[in-house]
Amino acid sequence: MLEWTGERFLPWIEDATIAYEHLHRYAVASQFVEGRRVLDLATGEGYGASLLARQAASVIGIDLDEATIHHASNKYDQANLHFLVGDITQIPILAPQSCDVIICFEAIEHVEAHQGLLDEIKRLLVKDGLFIISTPNKLVYTDEPGFENPFHVKELDFESFSQLLNRNFKRTCFLGQRIYCNSNIWPVPAGSIERENQVTEYLIEKKSEFAPAESDQRNPRYFLGLATDGSADLGPRKSVLVDVSDEFTKQSKRAAEKTHLIHQEALTDLKTQVNASQVTVRSQLEDLASKAAQIRSQENDLSIRADQVSSLEKELATRGDQLHQMGQIIEERNRELSIIKDGMGWKVLTRIQGLKKALLPEDSRRRKLYDRLRKGLTG
Numbered sequence: 001m002l003e004w005t006g007e008r009f010l011p012w013i014e015d016a017t018i019a020y021e022h023l024h025r026y027a028v029a030s031q032f033v034e035g036r037r038v039l040d041l042a043t044g045e046g047y048g049a050s051l052l053a054r055q056a057a058s059v060i061g062i063d064l065d066e067a068t069i070h071h072a073s074n075k076y077d078q079a080n081l082h083f084l085v086g087d088i089t090q091i092p093i094l095a096p097q098s099c100d101v102i103i104c105f106e107a108i109e110h111v112e113a114h115q116g117l118l119d120e121i122k123r124l125l126v127k128d129g130l131f132i133i134s135t136p137n138k139l140v141y142t143d144e145p146g147f148e149n150p151f152h153v154k155e156l157d158f159e160s161f162s163q164l165l166n167r168n169f170k171r172t173c174f175l176g177q178r179i180y181c182n183s184n185i186w187p188v189p190a191g192s193i194e195r196e197n198q199v200t201e202y203l204i205e206k207k208s209e210f211a212p213a214e215s216d217q218r219n220p221r222y223f224l225g226l227a228t229d230g231s232a233d234l235g236p237r238k239s240v241l242v243d244v245s246d247e248f249t250k251q252s253k254r255a256a257e258k259t260h261l262i263h264q265e266a267l268t269d270l271k272t273q274v275n276a277s278q279v280t281v282r283s284q285l286e287d288l289a290s291k292a293a294q295i296r297s298q299e300n301d302l303s304i305r306a307d308q309v310s311s312l313e314k315e316l317a318t319r320g321d322q323l324h325q326m327g328q329i330i331e332e333r334n335r336e337l338s339i340i341k342d343g344m345g346w347k348v349l350t351r352i353q354g355l356k357k358a359l360l361p362e363d364s365r366r367r368k369l370y371d372r373l374r375k376g377l378t379g
Contacts, residue, residue, distance in 0.1 A: 016247040017179045024241035025105050026051045029132050036100035041088040042107035046072025053081040062086045089117050097126045104133045109152045118168045128230030140221050169227035173234035176220025199238050
């Protein structure tokens with residue numbers, strides 16, 4: 001199966017808005033190709049050329065990618081439809097003035113030499129031929145959103161786009177394209193009202209609330225240009241593409257459901273994380289409470305020990321006072337002893353003590369004599 005390369009649109013992609021944009025452009029172009037020779041530049045996957053071949057006399061699709069052309073040739077097997085590999089700015093295989101209508105959708109922005117592309121288109125187009133082209137509005141597509149498409153070489157705003165076509169063709173017509181939400185009202189059954197193809201537009205907008213729009217403020221995301229040097233019809237000016245399968249609404253609903261599911265899963269994960277966090281926090285709180293109890297117990301022990309220290313300090317102070325008093329008493333006794341030592345009695349007593357040691361009494365008679373002598377001296 002062919003893969004998406006670059007910006008190539010594939011009919012089976014999921015994005016409905018891209019399908020609307022591409023298919024609407026080819027639907028508009030198909031109104032101008034009945035019975036004509038058509039060239040589809042940068043034909044891509046081939047779906048557009050196949051649509052044109054339903055009304056055209058013949059359609060040739062040109063694309064630079066060989067794999068793409070091989071896929072298109074195999075998938076869209078129609079007798080009046082052919083696909084060729086080639087550069088859209090140089091197509092020597094086609095003769096001058098060999099095309100009645102040339103289509104160039106979403107390709108010119110991929111080319112640096114815009115005038116060279118227009119010169120090749122003018123070479124291939126018959127004098128009364130019609131050129132139909134589309135390109136992104138640089139202001140809306142790139143400048144306002146700050147988006148840069150890596151595949152785009154040279155984008156155009158309306159002034160440069162209109163100048164390019166007006167410089168190369170005598171008559172031009174410009175249209176704008178953009179996806180807008182809308183409500184459709186149509187005849188039931190189809191064909192029951194004359195001129196049912198006439199489109200009447202009612203524009204609304206929402207500011208603080210929905211109300212009719214004061215002016216047409218639509219800013220095209222894409223420009224379509226119709227150009228000719230002859231009298232070819234450049235109408236109609238307005239058209240509406242209606243998706244009867246309502247795929248955009250279905251996609252929006254699926255996207256909303258997917259978003260809701262993602263939010264639910266995220267909410268479930270968040271609740272799980274919160275529950276786990278609560279368990280962790282409760283455990284941490286219990287640990288902190290236990291540590292706080294330990295600290296309070298330690299504080300009580302410290303308070304008791306502080307009281308004990310205070311009591312010991314008081315007792316030490318009391319003992320200190322007592323020691324001081326005893327010191328004073330000792331000093332007083334030392335002074336008294338000093339007086340005694342200096343007295344006569346102390347000296348005699350000292351001598352008697354010495355005599356006692358030298359003359360150890362041998363019998364009781366001597367001891368009695370010694371005692372009397374001592375009493376006489378001290379009496």
